[in-house]
Amino acid sequence: KAGVTQTPRYLIKTRGQQVTLSCSPISGHRSVSWYQQTPGQGLQFLFEYFSETQRNKGNFPGRFSGRQFSNSRSEMNVSTLELGDSALYLCASSLSNRANTIYFGEGSWLTVV
Amino acid sequence: AQSVAQPEDQVNVAEGNPLTVKCTYSVSGNPYLFWYVQYPNRGLQFLLKYITGDNLVKGSYGFEAEFNKSQTSFHLKKPSALVSDSALYFCAVSGANFGNEKLTFGTGTRLTIIP
Numbered sequence: 305k306a307g308v309t310q311t312p313r314y315l316i317k318t319r320g321q322q323v324t325l326s327c328s329p330i331s332g333h334r335s336v337s338w339y340q341q342t343p344g345q346g347l348q349f350l351f352e353y354f355s356e357t358q359r360n361k362g363n364f365p366g367r368f369s370g371r372q373f374s375n376s377r378s379e380m381n382v383s384t385l386e387l388g389d390s391a392l393y394l395c396a397s398s399l400s401n402r403a404n405t406i407y408f409g410e411g412s413w414l415t416v417v
Numbered sequence: 418a419q420s421v422a423q424p425e426d427q428v429n430v431a432e433g434n435p436l437t438v439k440c441t442y443s444v445s446g447n448p449y450l451f452w453y454v455q456y457p458n459r460g461l462q463f464l465l466k467y468i469t470g471d472n473l474v475k476g477s478y479g480f481e482a483e484f485n486k487s488q489t490s491f492h493l494k495k496p497s498a499l500v501s502d503s504a505l506y507f508c509a510v511s512g513a514n515f516g517n518e519k520l521t522f523g524t525g526t527r528l529t530i531i532p
Contacts, residue, residue, distance in 0.1 A: 308460075337519070347507065347522040360519050394460055396520075403449060403468050406511075406520060408461040 306331065308409035310395050316415045322383040325412045329376050329397030335359075336378040337406070338370060341392040350393075353378055354400065385416045419444040421508050423523035430498045431531050438493040438526045440508030449511040450491040451520065452482055454504045461507065467491060478502070498530045 309328040317323050329336050337352035337360075349362040353372035370380040376397075382389055392411045398404040420443045430436040442448055449468055453461040465476025472484045482493045491508060505527050509520040 310460075339520075346524050347520075349519045349521070352519060362519070396461075405463055405466060406451070407463060408453070410460040413458075 308395055308397050308407055310393075310409040310412050312412060313410065314413045314415075316417060317385050318417055319385055319387060321385050322381060323385060323414060324379055324381045325393055325395075325414075327378045327380075327395030327397075327409060329378070329395075330407055332399065333397035333407075334376050334400055335398045335404075335406075336372055336376060337396045337398075338378070338380050339394040339396065339408075340364075341394060341411070342390075347394075350380065382414075387416050390414060390416045419510050419521045421510050421521055421523035423506075423508055423526045425526050426524070427527045427529070429529045429531060432500055433497050436495050436498045436502070436528065436530075438506050438508075438528060440491045440493065440523060441489050442491060442508070442510045443489065444510050448489075448491075450482075450484065451509040451511070452476065452480070452491075452493050453507045453509065455507065455525075456504050464493070464506075500530045500532055503528060503530045 311326045335354045338350040339347050341347045351370050352360040356372045367383045372378045394408050394411045396406045396408045398406040422441045451466045452464040455461050464480050465474050467474045467484045475481045480495050484491050505525050507525050508523045511520050
């Protein structure tokens, strides 16, 4: 069974640009969540989607957005990139409820220059 | 609000010795607790979880964790450390409300196994 797949793995963007990251969950998983990992702030929750609806949202500015498609695949978008957005963005998936194990992808490394 | 504390940024253990990585938590209601490991330039890899039942949970690669409700702790342990166990370890707790899939992570503990 394939794991959580994230694309692209590495990317470099310029300040002010926007970026879209993609995530394919484990087959059958309907919950997809996103996390940002930085050396200074650690692992922070961005948002979680279930059945194409945002179910939870972290404390990030509106420049960070996401969506989930009918096949459970998810994308997150960051607009007007800032240097501080440089981070590892991790996608995770699980079956449906909090008792289920949440599995993470390898992440997308974003560098903003 | 839920929170997790990992009091040690760095733990060094000699190969073959037992290891413990500490974690305490704060959450309303019954906690769902997780341990993940991260190798350099990789994502998070699931090790084990506590949902309910036996306080001693066994996971991958010989790791286990002990849930202690009175001390609100969930320490990760392994009887005999391997050099390959060297990595960054994260403790996490999930929300107390149904449908809240948010994981709150600790700051991580870097485990170094010395040959």
